[in-house]
Amino acid sequence: MITRLRPLLAGIACLALASVAVAKPAPSLHERVLTLDTHLDTPASLDLPGWSIMDAHEGDYTQVDLPRMKKGGLDGGFWAIYTAQGPLDPDSTRKARDFAFRRAAQIREMVAAHPDAFVLADKAADAAPIKATGKRVVYLSIENAWPLGDDPSLLEVFHTLGVRISGFAHFRTNQFADSATDKPKWDGLSPLGVQLLAEMNRLGVVPDLSHSSDAALADALRLSKTPVILSHSGCRAIYDHPRNVSDDQLRALAAQGGVIQINSVYLKKGEPNPEREAAMKALEAKYPEGTRLTGEQRAAMLAEWRAIDRLHPETGRATFELFMANVLHALKVAGVDHVGIGADWDGGGGVAGMEDVADLPKVTAALVAAGYSEADVGKIWSGNALRVLAAAEAEAAREAG
Structure with a gap:
């Protein structure tokens, strides 16, 4: 009898082993929480010849693509319409407006071309259901309101296109606000900037004071009817x-209820490296920002950049540990309800030990090691930013009557 049962028992054992082999492991904490970055400069990559968000990229100095988002567990974020500051004359701002509309269209085209991978989000409540489908969340944001010219009401068109966060200025003072890195003109927000802030509140767009001056931040904290955000800033x-x-x-x-989203750029003073600085300055002059390159030109530019890295490597880079010190300091001072992540990927972000979004699980692991709970980590990775967006939506609904 036992002899006859052996084949049956062996078959049952094989089935049991097979079921164990195919069972999916429980998702990690990093996989469970909704992870959003509030400042992705990745839309600039959409202009690169032959570059696709769907492909894994190595050695081209980009930091975000779908394979790396999957590897790093990044569920999405706010994809920036960035415009480098230029003159304030009407002709220049019209050209900037057209560029910003084209960039917004590129982001939406990316989503439309890959509906199995990306979904355009409208409300704060949209993000979690999108994550549940395994797709990536796409909100739009504006970095530098210069393209609006002298017409804050133009923000309504961008809001219709999906913009849910908007800044005021960038590296230079403009018509809306003093920049943190330029000579002040307005002592904060300009009269036009105050109008723009009111328009943000009316539409449900979160005011972003990254890049704006201390005085502009103070004005926004005083005047905004909703909490403000620093989409990619750090701690002095x-x-x-x-x-x-x-x-x-x-x-x-x-x-005020706002949130600082910690970036990975301004972490330490750079060490002097005159040979590298001169070489990179020459490279930037040869291929100016905003220039649309051919495939051959981009290949040549990358080859020159790699040569600079070989001949004049970066020295004294900021580290992942210093980035986390920035995050943990903000948490200590502002509290866990008021801190998030906006690392400035594809816009200058990245540190030694966290080179691109594939490395993001390290952030969650470091937060857990520092004693933060899963609920805390969820707030930091998305909950706080989405709370601020929900508050902006509520104010817009209130003003609409």
Whole structure:
């Protein structure tokens, strides 16, 4: 009898082993939480010849694509319409407006071309259901409101296109606000900037004060009917730089209900490297920002960039540990309800040990090691930013009557 049962028992054992082999492992904490970055400069890559968001890219100095988003567990974020600051004359702002519309169209075309991978989000409540489908979340944002010219009401068109966060200025003072890195003209927000802030509140667009001056941040905290965001900023206690904010500003931001999204750029003073600086300056002059390159030109530019890296390698780069010190300091001062991540990917972000979005699980692991709970991590990775967006939506609904 036992002899006759052996084949049956062996078959049952094989089935049991097979079921164990195909069983999916439980998702990690990083996989469970909704992970959004509030400042992705990746839309600039959509202009690159032959470049696709669907392909894995190595050695081309980009930091975000779908394969790396999957590897790093990045569920999406706010994809920036970035326009480098130029003159304030009407002809220049019209050209900037047209560029910004084209960039918004490129982001939407990326989503439309890959409906199995990306979904355009409209409301704060949309993000979690999109994640549940395994697709990536796409909100739009504006970095630098210069393309609006002298017409804040133009923001309504961008809102219709999907913009849910908007900044005021960039590296230079413009018609809306003083820049943190330029000579002040308005002592904060300009009269036109105050109008733009009111339009943001009316539409449900979150005001973004990254790149704007201390005085502009103070004006926004005082005047905005909704919490504001710093979509990619840092802490002066870690590195005293105008693009970072003080502990007093962190406390004021938290008191107003706002959020600072920590970037990975302004973490330490760069070490002098004159040969590299001269070579990179020459490269940038040869291939100016915003130039649309052919495939051959881009290949040549990349070859020259790699040669610079070989001959004059970067020295004294900021590290992942310093990035996390920035995050943890903001959490200590502002509190867990007022801190998130906006690393400035494809816009200058990245540190030694966190080179692109494939490395993002390290952030979650470091937060857990520092004692933060899964609920805390969820707030940091998306909950806080989405709370601010939901508050903007509520104010817009209230004003609409």
